Amino acid sequence: MSEKSAAIRAEALESLLVEKGLLDTARIDDVLTLYNERVGPMNGAMLVAKAWRDAHFKQQLLADGTAAIAQFSFEGGQVDKLVVVENTAEVHNVVVCTLCSCYPWAILGLPPKWYKDPAYRSRVVREPRAVLTDFGTHLPAEQEVRVWDSSAEVRYMVLPVQPKGWETLSEGELVNKITRDSMIGVEVLAEVAE
Amino acid sequence: MSEKSAAIRAEALESLLVEKGLLDTARIDDVLTLYNERVGPMNGAMLVAKAWRDAHFKQQLLADGTAAIAQFSFEGGQVDKLVVVENTAEVHNVVVCTLCSCYPWAILGLPPKWYKDPAYRSRVVREPRAVLTDFGTHLPAEQEVRVWDSSAEVRYMVLPVQPKGWETLSEGELVNKITRDSMIGVEVLAEVAE
Amino acid sequence: MVAHRASVAESVGGHLDGIHDLGGKQGFGHVELDASSKEGRHIHGFNQRWHAAVFTIINSLFVNGAAANTDHFRHSVERIDPINYLSDGYYGRWLGGAETMLVEAGLLTQDEVNSRVLNRGYELHETVAARPSAAPDLFSAEERNFQPTAQRLVAIEPRFGLGDKVTARSLGGAGHTRLPNYVRDVPGQVVALHGAWVFPDANAHGKGEDPKHLYTVRYQGADLWGPNAESSVVLNIDLFEPYLSEASLG
Amino acid sequence: MVAHRASVAESVGGHLDGIHDLGGKQGFGHVELDASSKEGRHIHGFNQRWHAAVFTIINSLFVNGAAANTDHFRHSVERIDPINYLSDGYYGRWLGGAETMLVEAGLLTQDEVNSRVLNRGYELHETVAARPSAAPDLFSAEERNFQPTAQRLVAIEPRFGLGDKVTARSLGGAGHTRLPNYVRDVPGQVVALHGAWVFPDANAHGKGEDPKHLYTVRYQGADLWGPNAESSVVLNIDLFEPYLSEASLG
Numbered sequence: 001m002s003e004k005s006a007a008i009r010a011e012a013l014e015s016l017l018v019e020k021g022l023l024d025t026a027r028i029d030d031v032l033t034l035y036n037e038r039v040g041p042m043n044g045a046m047l048v049a050k051a052w053r054d055a056h057f058k059q060q061l062l063a064d065g066t067a068a069i070a071q072f073s074f075e076g077g078q079v080d081k082l083v084v085v086e087n088t089a090e091v092h093n094v095v096v097c098t099l100c101s102c103y104p105w106a107i108l109g110l111p112p113k114w115y116k117d118p119a120y121r122s123r124v125v126r127e128p129r130a131v132l133t134d135f136g137t138h139l140p141a142e143q144e145v146r147v148w149d150s151s152a153e154v155r156y157m158v159l160p161v162q163p164k165g166w167e168t169l170s171e172g173e174l175v176n177k178i179t180r181d182s183m184i185g186v187e188v189l190a191e192v193a194e
Numbered sequence: 195m196s197e198k199s200a201a202i203r204a205e206a207l208e209s210l211l212v213e214k215g216l217l218d219t220a221r222i223d224d225v226l227t228l229y230n231e232r233v234g235p236m237n238g239a240m241l242v243a244k245a246w247r248d249a250h251f252k253q254q255l256l257a258d259g260t261a262a263i264a265q266f267s268f269e270g271g272q273v274d275k276l277v278v279v280e281n282t283a284e285v286h287n288v289v290v291c292t293l294c295s296c297y298p299w300a301i302l303g304l305p306p307k308w309y310k311d312p313a314y315r316s317r318v319v320r321e322p323r324a325v326l327t328d329f330g331t332h333l334p335a336e337q338e339v340r341v342w343d344s345s346a347e348v349r350y351m352v353l354p355v356q357p358k359g360w361e362t363l364s365e366g367e368l369v370n371k372i373t374r375d376s377m378i379g380v381e382v383l384a385e386v387a388e
Numbered sequence: 389m390v391a392h393r394a395s396v397a398e399s400v401g402g403h404l405d406g407i408h409d410l411g412g413k414q415g416f417g418h419v420e421l422d423a424s425s426k427e428g429r430h431i432h433g434f435n436q437r438w439h440a441a442v443f444t445i446i447n448s449l450f451v452n453g454a455a456a457n458t459d460h461f462r463h464s465v466e467r468i469d470p471i472n473y474l475s476d477g478y479y480g481r482w483l484g485g486a487e488t489m490l491v492e493a494g495l496l497t498q499d500e501v502n503s504r505v506l507n508r509g510y511e512l513h514e515t516v517a518a519r520p521s522a523a524p525d526l527f528s529a530e531e532r533n534f535q536p537t538a539q540r541l542v543a544i545e546p547r548f549g550l551g552d553k554v555t556a557r558s559l560g561g562a563g564h565t566r567l568p569n570y571v572r573d574v575p576g577q578v579v580a581l582h583g584a585w586v587f588p589d590a591n592a593h594g595k596g597e598d599p600k601h602l603y604t605v606r607y608q609g610a611d612l613w614g615p616n617a618e619s620s621v622v623l624n625i626d627l628f629e630p631y632l633s634e635a636s637l638g
Numbered sequence: 639m640v641a642h643r644a645s646v647a648e649s650v651g652g653h654l655d656g657i658h659d660l661g662g663k664q665g666f667g668h669v670e671l672d673a674s675s676k677e678g679r680h681i682h683g684f685n686q687r688w689h690a691a692v693f694t695i696i697n698s699l700f701v702n703g704a705a706a707n708t709d710h711f712r713h714s715v716e717r718i719d720p721i722n723y724l725s726d727g728y729y730g731r732w733l734g735g736a737e738t739m740l741v742e743a744g745l746l747t748q749d750e751v752n753s754r755v756l757n758r759g760y761e762l763h764e765t766v767a768a769r770p771s772a773a774p775d776l777f778s779a780e781e782r783n784f785q786p787t788a789q790r791l792v793a794i795e796p797r798f799g800l801g802d803k804v805t806a807r808s809l810g811g812a813g814h815t816r817l818p819n820y821v822r823d824v825p826g827q828v829v830a831l832h833g834a835w836v837f838p839d840a841n842a843h844g845k846g847e848d849p850k851h852l853y854t855v856r857y858q859g860a861d862l863w864g865p866n867a868e869s870s871v872v873l874n875i876d877l878f879e880p881y882l883s884e885a886s887l888g
Contacts, residue, residue, distance in 0.1 A: 123416065
């Protein structure tokens with residue numbers, strides 16, 4: 001099915017459901033607004049920034065992610081259980097869902113297209129080091145790679161390593177620098193602030 | 195790729211190869227003639243008919259199929275080793291190639307389309323009884339089903355059960371009644387001659 | 389072809405071993421990055437209005453009763469034709485799943501959908517992902533009350549503990565499961581216990597929530613992919629207790 | 639798109655676990671019979687002239703040296719894009735494999751093929767199955783001397799005998815193999831010895847014929863497909879000795 005045909009088919013289904021009173025078009029606008037404005041990787045970035053600046057919060061986030069984020073009332077989809085895994089010099093973590101495209105929506109927003117494509121889903125469990133090079137990410141051979149396949153309702157987020165030179169930035173400044181891909185685990189944040 | 199595009203692409207390749215002297219168009223006509231006229235299931239049917247009428251040949255065919263068919267100089271592709279498996283009241287055999295579409299060309303000709311399609315290749319190793327019902331073939335629960343997956347260069351042919359009432363037919367008459375599908379093992383020959 | 393495809397009997401497959409089970413499969417090429425990865429986190433949200441429409445339609449399924457639960461919905465996506473599954477993209481797959489569920493629940497008929505898409509210029513040669521089953525109604529109206537797939541309290545103690553060696557085996561049959569092929573029959577080790585959760589293999593098929601203990605199981609790359617595996621790679625995956633047995637020795 | 643696709647590095651996959659490994663996969667629907675099955679044996683031969691053209695082109699590859707051997711050719715078919723593999727049909731897959739081999743052998747360039755198909759009215763939106771690799775030249779000119787993949791005499795005795803219990807395990811890596819996924823890690827029993835044969839896993843990759851003993855191994859349906867398998871089904875498959883080890887107990 002081409003993109004054009006898929007769009008026609010989606011709109012046809014929408015019109016039928018609206019006519020039958022099974023769907024309210026206004027809800028589509030709500031969904032657009034919600035994910036375009038309020039739900040996105042800035043939420044995860046805020047958690048990371050806070051963890052880097054607040055040792056107690058970091059400890060909470062790693063010990064029980066679900067409890068640690070309860071205070072923020074994130075919208076955008078349930079995260080029944082959040083597990084945050086920490087990158088270190090010894091260990092690099094990367095997240096996937098091989099069976100579908102499970103992803104911590106409330107924390108990171110909508111998943112990128114590549115996260116949902118067969119290339120990433122098939123290959124990152126088998127050759128994570130090679131796949132990361134597709135993202136320009138080259139890991140040292142001695143660093144252990146831990147892949148997390150989100151096969152149940154537990155959702156995973158990566159706590160990236162804070163680059164040298166970022167220690168003096170405020171949480172607000174950090175939120176603008178922490179990328180979505182670093183929280184999925186396919187990117188290592190640049191050591192030099194732009 | 196649509197059927198039309200595939201035909202264009204095949205003809206484009208053909209024309210390039212002919213121009214470069216890497217292919218002779220006359221060979222395509224030879225291939226058409228060979229498989230349309232001389233190589234086909236009538237060769238396998240001849241073996242089956244002979245086995246039904248000649249107990250010594252049948253014993254040879256089941257003990258060493260390769261040696262038993264050497265006398266016939268079949269054309270149409272190598273059969274390095276032929277194994278003939280016999281259907282009985284207790285055992286029904288069926289042949290597949292899950293990895294590609296290996297098939298005893300010299301004995302049965304070109305494989306049917308369904309033999310090469312994903313539906314048959316994926317499913318007959320897992321649910322042979324159910325798949326055989328797609329062919330209208332219903333096996334008794336007490337009959338063992340033996341599936342042969344042609345994963346190397348050994349090629350398999352099924353020796354079907356001779357239906358009651360066919361005992362008086364000549365080998366020549368039988369050849370016209372023995373179907374290709376019965377020699378792949380997806381069909382049980384009808385007990386009543388038409 | 390817009391015409392509804394032949395229905396698929398239960399024996400043809402739920403999709404325990406369907407095309408969606410992509411882990412470890414080869415041949416899908418390199419990851420194709422989009423602008424959101426090239427230009428950082430500032431690009432997010434929907435690229436196309438129809439993506440948001442499909443997203444909203446999916447949400448509506450849990451309200452109007454077409455989808456009984458998330459597992460039921462996921463299973464509808466797994467049942468789309470393999471070629472469409474690979475070609476249609478994420479929102480295209482969701483669209484196929486939505487159409488399947490709406491037709492199976494009797495909220496729309498396939499004829500209605502077909503006429504409407506043709507009216508709107510759908511091209512006849514395009515294949516259709518949705519394949520509603522001939523006998524789909526696993527769920528009664530009462531059962532179509534959406535409950536989030538989630539943790540549940542159970543009285544039964546977990547069978548395995550931290551550090552236990554386990555092997556996952558397929559439960560067989562045809563249907564939804566969250567046990568991918570690539571970890572089956574390979575020894576792993578329990579590294580986390582998550583309590584009991586709704587069991588997708590039951591919940592997707594109207595057999596109730598049947599909560600089961602959930603574990604994170606860790607596998608060594610070389611155990612999964614053989615001697616040529618990348619070095620120093622471990623794979624963590626969340627698996628339900630019924631998939632697991634004590635790892636056999638050796 | 640007619641433009642040649644991105645080349646696929648070796649690490650992206652040969653196709654040990656490619657889309658072609660269809661045994662036991664679910665979701666492909668019912669078998670669609672054609673006239674030759676409905677009307678008996680009298681229909682045979684080629685339906686289309688272009689099928690015969692592709693068939694002849696394939697034969698020519700072994701003469702002009704583009705294909706070194708059958709295993710090398712089979713591997714070229716396994717490397718076509720998964721969507722094309724499922725969509726293009728048998729002769730379409732062969733066509734993709736032929737194009738890959740001709741380009742990789744340097745007998746044609748991708749540009750030549752692209753211009754020619756466009757001249758002949760090929761539609762731009764059609765995907766292309768062939769994906770010649772960037773570094774394909776595993777075979778020297780001398781090695782591209784076609785030898786049928788076949789039985790060879792070897793001095794080494796077979797490791798297993800009739801009745802032995804064996805388990806097949808993946809050799810890992812990326813490349814051609816004749817060990818399908820569905821029998822891996824499941825215990826079976828040797829029921830026939832076939833002598834030594836050219837080993838496809840080596841021969842496809844320019845590593846010589848390396849003949850290995852070949853066995854027919856028998857599996858019980860329930861061992862392969864679990865407790866819900868069809869009753870009284872056995873599966874026989876021909877497996878090369880390097881795949882096999884003594885079955886572990888239990």
